[in-house]
Amino acid sequence: MTTLFHLLFVVIKSSILGLLYTPVVWFLWVLFLKAQKKYTGFKWFSVFAVYKIVSISLIVFSFTYYGNHGLGDESRIPLGHGEAMEESDQFAYFVPKGKSEQIHVDTYFKRR
Known part of the structure; x- marks a missing residue:
């Protein structure tokens, strides 16, 4: 809705x-x-x-890569090169290109 x-x-x-x-x-x-x-x-x-x-x-x-910020409860921030930071249900995650699994933001930043 x-x-x-x-x-x-x-x-x-x-x-x-x-x-x-x-x-x-x-x-x-x-x-x-x-x-x-x-x-x-x-x-x-x-x-x-x-x-x-x-x-x-x-x-x-508004529905292109740079204009798409998500609809409804989904948030999306385009980062460039086809990648984006997404958020759903108060959990932000990053999906790298070529990967099928989501990486939570906290885990992604701790690895570096």
């Missing part, structure tokens, strides 16, 4: 961020069109089209 609420939160957050980023992206697009001498004037339809593209891009990014 918490995963569903978090998914709904991601969609709402992406929509709000889309509202904030759309004027910036639209302004840059207008500058590009004016430089190409292809600007035809202000149209609300074009602003709404940019809003849809920005919002969908933010939702897609």
Whole structure:
């Protein structure tokens, strides 16, 4: 259930961020069109089209490697090179590449 609420939160957050980023992206697009001498004037339809593209891009990014922070009770911090630190039920663990077993953070740090 918490995963569903978090998914709904991601969609709402992406929509709000889309509202904030759309004027910036639209302004840059207008500058590009004016430089190409292809600007035809202000149209609300074009602003709404940019809003849809920005919002969908933010939702897609939230499920990529760098945007995925886990849904619901699961937490995830991408570390790079395909590895991530994950947390579930108050236990943080690290899954190295090529290993099928989890290494608890305390054990991982004590070995070094």
